[in-house]
Amino acid sequence: MSRHIDYGQLNALCQMRGLQYNQSYCSILSSHNFFIKQYPKIFPQQKIRLPKLFKQEVNRKPTEGTEESQAQQPAEDSHNVAVYIKKARGGHTLYGPKKSEENFVEFLAILKKLPVHRTPSEHNTVWRTLRTIPNLTSQLSDEHLKILSKNIISETWVKGSTVIANDGFYIILKGLARPQTRVYKSLVEENESKASFIAQNYHSFVFDEDFKNSLLAGLRIPSCDSMLGQWSTFGTLEIISQTESIAKYAVVMEEDCEILRIPAKDCTKLKLEEKKLENKQKVKLIRQCPYYEEWPTLSIYELVGLIKWKKFPPGHVIVESGSIISFVAYINSGYCNVYRSIVGLVKLQSKRAKKVRKLVYMGQLKEEESFGEISVLLQLPVTCTIVTGKEVEMAIIEDKDIFELDPVTKQLMLQTAQPTFGHLTDEDVKNEYLQEEKQKEWENFKDKTIKESLYYGGIIPGFGKWSHQWTSIPRNLKDTLISY
Numbered sequence: 001m002s003r004h005i006d007y008g009q010l011n012a013l014c015q016m017r018g019l020q021y022n023q024s025y026c027s028i029l030s031s032h033n034f035f036i037k038q039y040p041k042i043f044p045q046q047k048i049r050l051p052k053l054f055k056q057e058v059n060r061k062p063t064e065g066t067e068e069s070q071a072q073q074p075a076e077d078s079h080n081v082a083v084y085i086k087k088a089r090g091g092h093t094l095y096g097p098k099k100s101e102e103n104f105v106e107f108l109a110i111l112k113k114l115p116v117h118r119t120p121s122e123h124n125t126v127w128r129t130l131r132t133i134p135n136l137t138s139q140l141s142d143e144h145l146k147i148l149s150k151n152i153i154s155e156t157w158v159k160g161s162t163v164i165a166n167d168g169f170y171i172i173l174k175g176l177a178r179p180q181t182r183v184y185k186s187l188v189e190e191n192e193s194k195a196s197f198i199a200q201n202y203h204s205f206v207f208d209e210d211f212k213n214s215l216l217a218g219l220r221i222p223s224c225d226s227m228l229g230q231w232s233t234f235g236t237l238e239i240i241s242q243t244e245s246i247a248k249y250a251v252v253m254e255e256d257c258e259i260l261r262i263p264a265k266d267c268t269k270l271k272l273e274e275k276k277l278e279n280k281q282k283v284k285l286i287r288q289c290p291y292y293e294e295w296p297t298l299s300i301y302e303l304v305g306l307i308k309w310k311k312f313p314p315g316h317v318i319v320e321s322g323s324i325i326s327f328v329a330y331i332n333s334g335y336c337n338v339y340r341s342i343v344g345l346v347k348l349q350s351k352r353a354k355k356v357r358k359l360v361y362m363g364q365l366k367e368e369e370s371f372g373e374i375s376v377l378l379q380l381p382v383t384c385t386i387v388t389g390k391e392v393e394m395a396i397i398e399d400k401d402i403f404e405l406d407p408v409t410k411q412l413m414l415q416t417a418q419p420t421f422g423h424l425t426d427e428d429v430k431n432e433y434l435q436e437e438k439q440k441e442w443e444n445f446k447d448k449t450i451k452e453s454l455y456y457g458g459i460i461p462g463f464g465k466w467s468h469q470w471t472s473i474p475r476n477l478k479d480t481l482i483s484y
Contacts, residue, residue, distance in 0.1 A: 004043065004044055004046075005042055005043060006041065006042055006043070006044050009038070009041045009042045010042050012038075013035060013038060013039065013042070016031065016034070016035065106125075107125060107126070107129060108154065108173065108174070108258065110122045110125060110126060111126065111152070111153055111154035111173075111258075111260060112153070112154060113153075114153070115150055115151050115152075115153065118150075123149065123150050126149045126150075126152070127145065127146045127149040127150075130145055130149050131145065133171065133231070133233065135233045136169065136171075136233070136262075139169075139237055140237070140267070144267070144270055144271070144274075147270060148262055148266060148267065148270065151266065152260060152261065152262055153260075154173060154258050154259065154260050155258070155259050155260075155261055156256070156257070156258055156259075157175075157253045157256070157257045157259055158253065158256055159253055159254065159255050159256050160252070160253060161252075161253050162180070162250050162251070162252050162253075163177075163250070163251045163252075163253070163259070164246050164249050164250055165234050165235035165236070165249045165250075165251055166235075166236065166240050166244075166246050166249040167235075167263065167264055167265070168235055168236070168237070168261045168262050168263045168264045168265075169233065169234075169235040169236065169237045169261070169262040169264065169267075170233065170234050170235040170251070170259050170260070170261050170262075171231065171232075171233050171259065171260040171261075171262075172228055172229065172230055172231065172232045172233075172257060172258075172259055173230065173231075173257075173258040173259065173260055174230060174257060174258035175230075175253065175254070175255040175256055175257030175258060175259075176227060176228070176229055176253075176254040176255045176257070177227070177228045177232075177251050177252060177253050177254055177255075177257055178226055178227050178228060178251070178252055178254055179226065179228070179234065179248075179250070179251050179252075180247065180248075180250040180251065180252060181247060181248045181250070227254070228251065234251055235249065235261075235264075236249070236264055237262065237264050237267045237268075238264060238267075238268070239264050239265065239268050279301075279304050282304045282307050282395060283297075283300055283301070283304055285330050285332055285368065285395055286300050286303060286304070286330060286370075286395075287300065288368040289330055289368055289369060289370045290369065290370075291370060291373070291413075291416045291417045291418070292370070292416065294416070295412065295416070299408075299409050299412060302405065302406075302409055303397060303409075306397045306398075306401040306402075307330075307395045307396070307397055308395070308396055308397075308398070309332075309393065309394075309395060309396075310393070310394055310395075310396050311391060311392065311393050311394075312388045312391070312392045312394065313388065313391055314388055314389065314390045314391055315387065315388060316387065316388045316392075317385065317386070317387050318336060318386040318387065318388065319372075319375075319382055319385070319386050320385050321339075321340065321341050321381075321382060321383055321384050321385045322381050322382075323381055323382065324375055324376075324379055324380065324381050324382070325371075325372040325375045325376060325382055325399075326376075326398065326399050327372060327376070327396040327397060327398050327399060328370065328371075328372040328373050328376055328396065328397045328399075328402060329370060329371055329372055329394045329395070329396050330368075330369075330370045330394060330395040330396070331365060331366065331367050331368065331369050331370070331392060331393075331394055332367065332393045332394060332395055333367060333391075333392065333393045334367070334388065334389065334390050334391055334392030334393060335364050335365060335366045335367065335388075335389045335390065335392070336364065336365040336386050336387060336388050336389060336392060337361060337363075337364055337386070337387050337388075337389050338361075338362050338363050338364065338365060338384050338385070338386055338420065338421050339359035339360060339361055339362060339384060339385040339386075339387065340359070340360050340362050340383065340384050340385075340421075340424065340429045340432075341357055341358070341359055341360070341385065342357070342358055342360055342429050342430065342433050343355050343356070343357050343358075344356055344357075344358050344433060344437070358433070359385060360429055360432050360433045360436065361432075361436075362384065362421055362424060362429070362432060363421060364389065365386065365420070370417070371386065371420040372420070373413050373414070373417035374414070374417055374418065374419045374420075374422075375419075375420075376399045376402050377402065377410060377413060377414055378414075380419075382419075382420060383419065383420075383421070383422065383424075384420060384421050386420070
């Protein structure tokens, strides 16, 4: 109800006739209805002022010979919030130039530059675009693709020219082409040559927001399966032999095309460098293990070619006591706990005891240590259980590869290696077990004594004024309680 009163309407209602008692019932009823109907007019309603909507002025390119060239934008878009949000943020309106088209033109301009003249932002633009091509990402890792993207440029091929794609991997950015032959092989197929020809059309990439529309803009869908349109790929990332026919690698340009080429030589060189670094790391790891410090380099390189990297989660049982391990391991990171099994006595509530097999912690296998040589070569069961303490990365050599080593290397491994914790005797395991049990009994007795002493003094930890929000017991208080 409005707080304002129209006193003119109020006076008119007060002076209205027909509400006196000496009038007839019908006149009083009609006057009463009229009064109730006019009563809300005493409180005038203020008009709500809405914010003014400015008409979006847009300059569109006129089309000759049509009346639509002079027409304005449709009226329903004047209430589109996206128009005003983009304008407030300094971007284009819905009727301005498309940002995706600008990005695609910018992408082509970047590829025309020499790699040394590109900025880091431009290098990232090229890399992010290449990551959206499945035929490329299925053959190259993300790191390799990022390195190769910093050294590539686009090439212009005129209509009618022939591209021999036996020296690299090609991506059509603009235009239309067709292969001379109908040889279609995938580089990722098994039991096929890696130096194969790819001629595939792909028009359903998943791009980021900035490039999604730009890659679809101007897209030409070939009239038949043999035609190669925009973003189609062909060629190889492997160096082929000179004796292989180059006819199946030929592609004819049906239009003037912009093509991006990734040289197979650069890809092969990058993989070789990575392989050298990996082998160097493996040699360093084996050389630092105690059993291999005096090994000749030639024998170590023989092991390097058989090594595979493998990771194990925390708490994973590598091998149990009494079983034969299936590989030789070299710990690169993390550590493993070593346990020996023993039969111990457990007290029951009925003052009896029963025999239970328990695992006794005997030590750790740390980084740059190896195990499993004796068990694999002599097919002897290990005497301990090995469990990962945290995530462990190992370089392993499987038992089938160990058996294929030359006799000299196998004999050298038998002479230098030793059983894992083989120096421990049964007496040592029993003594360690007794020490652990005594420590547990002492801990239980100490905790029980402290609780009884505190309770005797009226102190109940965790209740009343003895309730403290401690994440851990302070060192000085803990030492005081223990000494008490």
